[in-house]
Amino acid sequence: MLPVDQKNGKLNRFRKVTDLNQKVRTNAIHISLNFDVTEKLTNEQLHTIASDYMTRIGFGEQPCLVYRHTDAAHPHVHIITTNVQSDGKRIDIHNIGRNQSEKARKEIEVAYGLVRAEGRSKKREMEPIQIEKAVYGKSETKRSISNVIRMVTRSYKYTSLPELNAILKQFNIVADRGAEGTQMHNKKGLLYSLLDEKGKKIGVPIKASSIYGKPILVNLEKQFKLNEALRKPFREGLKSTIDQVLKKPLSKDAFAKTLSNKGVFVLFRENDEGRIYGITFVDNRNKVVFNGSDLGKAYGAKAILEQLTQAPDTTSSGIQPQSTHAEVQHTGEVDLHVNELLKDLVTAQAYDFTSPEAAMKKRRKKRKRKGRSL
Secondary structure (H helix, E strand, O other): OOOHHHHHHHHHHHHHHHOOOOOOOOOEEEEEEEOOOOOOOOHHHHHHHHHHHHHHOOOOOOOEEEEEEEOOOOEEEEEEEOOEOOOOOEOOOOOOHHHHHHHHHHHHHHHOOOOOOOOHHHHOOOOOOOOOOOOEOOEOHHHHHHHHHHHHHHHOEOOOHHHHHHHHHOOOEEEEOOOOOOHHHHOOOOEEEEEOOOOOEEEEEEEHHHOOOOOOHHHHHHHHHHHHHHOHHHHHHHHHHHHHHOOOOOEHHHHHHHHHHOOEEEEEEEOOOOOEEEEEEEEOOOOEEEEHHHHOHHHOHHHHHHHOEOOOOOOOOOOOOOOOOOOEEEEEEEOOOHHHHHHHHHHHHOOOOOOHHHHHHHHHHHHHHHHHHO
């Protein structure tokens, strides 16, 4: 973390640079540099690698903020920068993730002796290339659930437990807090269970605390604010995909099937009486999830249903998401001004207590409190 005065200096430089070209609508970029779980890198090493990476992709002279995070699966850093240069000209970032970023990633792996992304999953059982749906009786329950949970919590951007469950539903898994008023719910307990073909819980549930990485509710909630900022670049693209599908008259099920062919899982949320009260979209291509209301009024359940025909449903809306991982992930253009993204990420940093240093401080505080109570 930067000292407050240095951070404020960086923010001021961001604002001055982006103000040089008011015509540029997309003026911020978010980049994530991801490392293997075995990597033990200091803040200084991460700073050097991030600086080297930015130079290699042509952003060496651009102001940037770097935040370190350690989640349940692997350490990584988030980099926020601007594509507006000091002369007001805009840096072309078309295909930068596939071209400059991929080349820089491979060079950095060699230069710093890092674990290479290619072939890594073959070495580590906990990082499978493809995660299949969990099926009760097909494999050991805890193993099936754990594999899915680790992949989803590492890769997807969700901002609430219901959104996480929308993702997990595709894999026949649900995260359950228990009924309101119960001891488990009040103590923020969390269980993961398998679902049968009808979406009913089956088998013995698994405690979140028993899964590698501790995907308990408290830890998940720490990522909600950060995920809210990180998913924003994909909001307009998802809306565009939905708009494209709605150009043709479709039934409810055909609408879901068509979107699934484009990598988007649609979940119509129903109450106990079977009445639809909400809709959630899971973009499996970009690993983000949005409720329809978060995309806009036109994408809420009521508005979507009004556009669909009443033709009988004859197709399946299920899809099989694919798990992919890149050591350097460029999330693309951010369709908002840099100040808004910076505000979100700086705020999110205040909620990140997952780093080893923060965890150690937290444990020390607990020990002190226990000592005083004796």
